[in-house]
Amino acid sequence: MINMAGSRWKAVLKENLIFYAAGFVVLSSLKLFYSRAGSDELRWILAPTARWAGSLGGISFAYEAQQGYVNHELRFIIAASCSGVQFMLVSMAALIYGCIHRMKTGKKKTIWLAGSMVFSYLFTVFVNGIRIVSAIYLPLRLEGVLAGGGWLTAQRLHTLIGIVVYFMALLLVYQAADFMAGIVAGEVRRQRRRIKWAVPVFWYFAIVLGIPFLNGARGKNRDGFGEYAALVTTVIVGIILLLWLASLVRNGRTGCGSADAGTGRGEELP
Secondary structure, three states, X not given: OHHHHHHHHHHHHHHHHHHHHHHHHHHHHHHHHHHHOOOOOOHHHHHHHHHHHHHHHOOOOEEEOXXXXXXXXXXXXXXXXXXXXXXHHHHHHHHHHHHHHHOXXXXXXXXXXXXXXXXXXXXXXXXHHHHHHHHHHHHHHXXXXXXXXXXXXXXXXXXXXXXXXXXXXXXXXXXXXXXXXXXXXXXXXXXXXXOOOHHHHHHHHHHHHHHHHHOOHHHHXXXXXXXXXXXXXXXXXXXXXXXXXXXXXXXXXXXXXXXHHHHOOHHHOO
8 A cells, every 4th residue: 555655656746747846946046036135126026015005004105225115103114024925935835736736737737837826926915915914003902911021022923913814824725726726627526625734834834944944043043033933833733723623613513413404303402
């Protein structure tokens, strides 16, 4: 059985190698570019993000060279580090490596590859705008808590908002992509759908924590990177556990309803 599984994965790799390689080249190039880029070089993503966040939150941002999009009244800057490029890379990787092998023809694989890149860019602008507005207004609602001198500081809240918004968005888009890939590939699935979290979790950790760790982020800022890694891990595990518990409750209710309906006693429940 192990040999059969190994042979299957070898066949999948051989069939999709050129597309995996193309995805790797694009992701690596973007990652390298992002590591060296400032706000001026990232205006292709900062500008639409600032416009969307401004429209969503009723806020105006003005561009300042080498700084980013600034709102002086709120003392908020959409800088290069707020561009969302990191999330865009995670989204691209999950959509490409999680779904492209299910496409039956080279044409469909090519379309999926290109579509994953374009969609990830647009989706990143959309999600990042929501994150930015949340990062502006939520601290205003929690001023009393943040001023209390406890564990939850403004910086930690900002980080938590980013992790929650980005990871939930990644889970959502991957479920949709998985469903869409099944339709495009002509797969028929009659069983109850479950949340697929392994691929999103792997790529989130690999790009957000794995690559920086390999590049020496832990050595350069041991305490800061360690705390950030702990926050990411805690939040993601917490979200997965909550979704798992919610699915148990939902499936339990569905099961009870089905059993009662089968015995004709559904109306006896209070």
